[in-house]
Amino acid sequence: MDGxxxxxxxxxxxxxxxFATGAIICxxxxxxxxxxxxxxxxxxxxxxxxxxxxxxxxxxxxxxxSKQRLSLISMRTAMYTKIARRxxxxxxxxxxxxxxxxxxxxRRVRLIEHRIDELLRQRLNGDLAYLKxxxxxxxxxxxxxxxxxxxxxxxxxxxxxxxxxxxVDLKCIAKELEMSLTHLKRLEKLxxxxxxxxxx
Numbered sequence: 001m002d003g004x005x006x007x008x009x010x011x012x013x014x015x016x017x018x019f020a021t022g023a024i025i026c027x028x029x030x031x032x033x034x035x036x037x038x039x040x041x042x043x044x045x046x047x048x049x050x051x052x053x054x055x056x057x058x059x060x061x062x063x064x065x066s067k068q069r070l071s072l073i074s075m076r077t078a079m080y081t082k083i084a085r086r087x088x089x090x091x092x093x094x095x096x097x098x099x100x101x102x103x104x105x106x107r108r109v110r111l112i113e114h115r116i117d118e119l120l121r122q123r124l125n126g127d128l129a130y131l132k133x134x135x136x137x138x139x140x141x142x143x144x145x146x147x148x149x150x151x152x153x154x155x156x157x158x159x160x161x162x163x164x165x166x167x168v169d170l171k172c173i174a175k176e177l178e179m180s181l182t183h184l185k186r187l188e189k190l191x192x193x194x195x196x197x198x199x200x
Contacts, residue, residue, distance in 0.1 A: 010031075019036060116177070134160055151187060155191055170188065
């Protein structure tokens with residue numbers, strides 16, 4: 001006897017060493033012959049019949065990819081916790097923006113946003129839908145577009161109030177968007193300055 005492993009059921013030497021499941025499988029009849037107990041496959045001790053070069057390369061590639069996935073997840077988690085520790089009260093990490101930045105689809109993103117930003121995005125499809133046209137104008141303006149999302153919504157509310165009432169109710173906007181009056185006064189000056197420039 002030459003000492004090579006054979007299937008006890010059909011006698012075939014055509015065996016598959018599946019390191020992913022940890023089993024030795026007969027390619028002829030499909031029976032599970034044995035269990036692989038080693039964490040790393042002993043390719044240096046196997047004959048070419050027992051483990052082909054392609055299987056060895058495939059196993060190494062699977063291992064590399066799983067380690068890469070784990071390192072990517074741990075990197076994302078570390079970055080998230082680092083950012084989350086530094087943020088102020090009522091702020092949250094925008095997970096979609098973080099994933100977009102890590103994947104490389106967007107280079108410049110706002111990672112930290114106010115806790116009501118997501119609620120405002122939902123309300124823009126509901127009771128604040130009338131602000132969308134103003135937000136489109138703001139997004140196309142080079143000065144106004146650099147504001148935070150909440151700042152843009154505040155600007156849109158101001159423009160809407162100026163267009164409909166002729167004046168701005170800062171206290172109402174401050175209460176609804178949880179913004180300080182000082183911040184809103186700065187935004188009001190900015191929007192009035194931009195409107196004056198557009199008229200001239």
